[in-house]
Amino acid sequence: MRLDAPDDRGKRAGPVHRLDARYKLLFTLAFVIAVVATPIGQWRVLGSLGLLLALLVGISGAPVRSLVFRWAGFALVVGFLAVMVAPGLPARASHGLVTVILSIVVKNSLAFLMMLVLATVTSWLDLLQAMRRLGVPRMLVATLQFMERYLHVLGEELARMSQARRARSFQGGSILSWRLLTGMLGMLLLRSFERAERVHSAMLARGWDGTIRTLD
């Protein structure tokens, strides 16, 4: 998992990027539910959903190469889970084990790629705004917004700390490195707390009273 993933927003502003995020969110939700609810072995339905997804990728100009790379890393885990779950499913008796496993993997891939396409064509802030307008609690949305803002700050802090550690120590045995790594985590936790205090003070100084105000 990388932190820079959501950062390529806005660079390629295609027609799908400019759509209202609410429609994109609802469409994604509908698409994923449709994929998950498709019965096992219904290849035609899955195929048409896959064509729809391919069309979307084509229109939006989402980078195919990075989508495929992400998917490939993920498919292994899903395959393992499918192998574990498939033998017990009732559909196995009528369709055979291979069909069941393949169905699960294909269904999962469609849903996974759809989520990635959504993340590519919608900026996180637009997505959060859409969630809020669709009725997700404001406090949760504000927390998520805040979190995304400081994710990068803390990530950079972590990178600096690990660079400092590498500059000062050998790559030692694992027991030593566990001590060092947890020390790093503890330090990051302290700094996060202190940063939260500072940010909170700054917010108070600018009139923050706990109600979230937005311009729309």
Add this chain to the structure above:
Amino acid sequence: MHIPDAVLDPRVAALTGILGAAGLFYGLKSVEGQLKERTTSLMGMMSAFIFAAQMVNFPVGPGVSGHLLGGVLAAVMLGPWAGAVVIAAVLIVQCFLFGDGGLTALGANFVNMGLIGSVVGYAIYAPIRRWIGGQRGILIAAMIAAWFTVLLAAGACAAELSASGNHRDFFRILSWMALVHAVIGLGEAIITGLVVRFILLTRPDLIEQDPTFALEPQVPGGGPPRRWLAAILGGLGVALAVVVFLSPLASELPDGLEFVGQRIGFLAAGSPSSPIPVPMPDYQFPLPSLEHVKAATAVAGLVGTLVVFAVSWGLARVFSGAGRRSERASADAA
């Protein structure tokens, strides 16, 4: 441990989704009431911290590494519901931005890692902390809670995975899940313990205070009933976690379940084409036999519990002398 899309049965996904949404809604309300206008900054920052902390890889063996899950750590620092909200925020970002964990499995993942990880984890943590007392209590209780919640989450995950299929599958999936998660739980307990120890040595005031401690001098006699509730919940959690790694051993249990199922009649309708009398259907992969896995799971559970106790005791030795503690604290802070 993130369950992806399409692996869960739609009914299971819907049920856990409703459960997760209700838990998150209650958690948000209670956190908002507790933290007031500090909610956004503290919750947002802690979510970002847990997210960042999950990216730090700990070396386990050649080619294998693990990372912190953080449910118990968040609960220890902020309290049970705040911890659950933090985990929810992390899961939502992972799902929407990285495709990690399915959209339809978000509820199940939140139940496993947020509600079990933080709320049940805190219910295990609070009574042990009170019982041992002091900073030793905080450290030992946090480690024990971390260990048991990972096992419990594995059990819940196995239940969710097998709920859509054959009930007999539960024990097969459970023994594998519990075996893998015994290792993960051990790592989680040790990482949580070391981080909590670091915090205790440097800024012990940041750890969430036990509300009943502050109330006790003012309210003489009978403790508040919430203590008992937490103790009961925690005990139940520990008992269930023990069941998670011991139950695959009890080979009589599946038969019992089957018997009940046949009596009630929900099994006969469910599988017309797969005959029930077959004790072990042909889905055995060329893996070590199930009996070995079951035994290994039980052994791993017992050994893991003992190791967690021993390590937590060892780590907590720092806090036995009050004078030594402050000395160490100032040395560490410098």
